[in-house]
Amino acid sequence: DAKTTQPTSMDCAEGRAANLPCNHSTISGNEYVYWYRQIHSQGPQYIIHGLKNNETNEMASLIITEDRKSSTLILPHATLRDTAVYYCIVSPLAGGTSYGKLTFGQGTILTVHP
Amino acid sequence: DAGVTQSPTHLIKTRGQHVTLRCSPISGHKSVSWYQQVLGQGPQFIFQYYEKEERGRGNFPDRFSARQFPNYSSELNVNALLLGDSALYLCASSSDGHQETQYFGPGTRLLVL
Numbered sequence: 001d002a003k004t005t006q007p008t009s010m011d012c013a014e015g016r017a018a019n020l021p022c023n024h025s026t027i028s029g030n031e032y033v034y035w036y037r038q039i040h041s042q043g044p045q046y047i048i049h050g051l052k053n054n055e056t057n058e059m060a061s062l063i064i065t066e067d068r069k070s071s072t073l074i075l076p077h078a079t080l081r082d083t084a085v086y087y088c089i090v091s092p093l094a095g096g097t098s099y100g101k102l103t104f105g106q107g108t109i110l111t112v113h114p
Numbered sequence: 115d116a117g118v119t120q121s122p123t124h125l126i127k128t129r130g131q132h133v134t135l136r137c138s139p140i141s142g143h144k145s146v147s148w149y150q151q152v153l154g155q156g157p158q159f160i161f162q163y164y165e166k167e168e169r170g171r172g173n174f175p176d177r178f179s180a181r182q183f184p185n186y187s188s189e190l191n192v193n194a195l196l197l198g199d200s201a202l203y204l205c206a207s208s209s210d211g212h213q214e215t216q217y218f219g220p221g222t223r224l225l226v227l
Binding site for chain 2: 034036041042043044045046049087101102103104105106107
């Protein structure tokens with residue numbers, strides 16, 4: 001599975017956009033980029049995923065570069081409740097040996113302050 | 115709709131004991147995966163089950179085992195508990211055994227003394 005690199009921590013002011021970067025330079029053509037977050041002592045929460053095109057849902061936007069070697073998760077108006085660890089995960093499609101396996105790294109600790 | 119549920123929420127055991135953790139997937143989901151999260155680290159994949167068959171296994175000793183029932187719920191069993199087994203155990207379900215989005219439960223926090 002391709003590895004990802006994320007900053008250890010980031011700060012964001014409440015109400016401002018939070019832009020979380022992720023590098024995945026060894027990503028393969030059939031691998032998706034997934035984002036999860038984990039609020040202290042809770043289970044990870046799915047945020048968004050994408051393959052090539054930019055994606056948007058009610059929680060966030062995902063911007064993937066044209067070469068797919070990096071991506072950015074955007075929380076458009078961060079609130080205090082968005083304080084969490086954010087994980088960027090590259091996951092292969094079925095057919096190989098990685099059924100159902102998400103490989104979590106250390107993630108980015110996002111702190112939203114008033 | 116109910117999400118993934120896990121029981122118990124917390125558990126305290128002593129070294130050498132055995133533990134069983136339970137997971138009920140989202141209604142309609144046929145695949146269950148188990149993860150272990152040690153304090154300060156990201157979750158680590160243990161098993162994935164689909165249609166009652168093991169489809170994937172992470173780098174964990176044979177003391178760890180699991181099974182999936184006809185109603186797609188699942189149990190994770192850990193024998194001969196070690197102090198290092200203290201962790202948050204997470205269950206995730208997805209609609210099939212392939213790369214569909216996985217949705218996690220709240221976890222079971224196990225403390226081994």
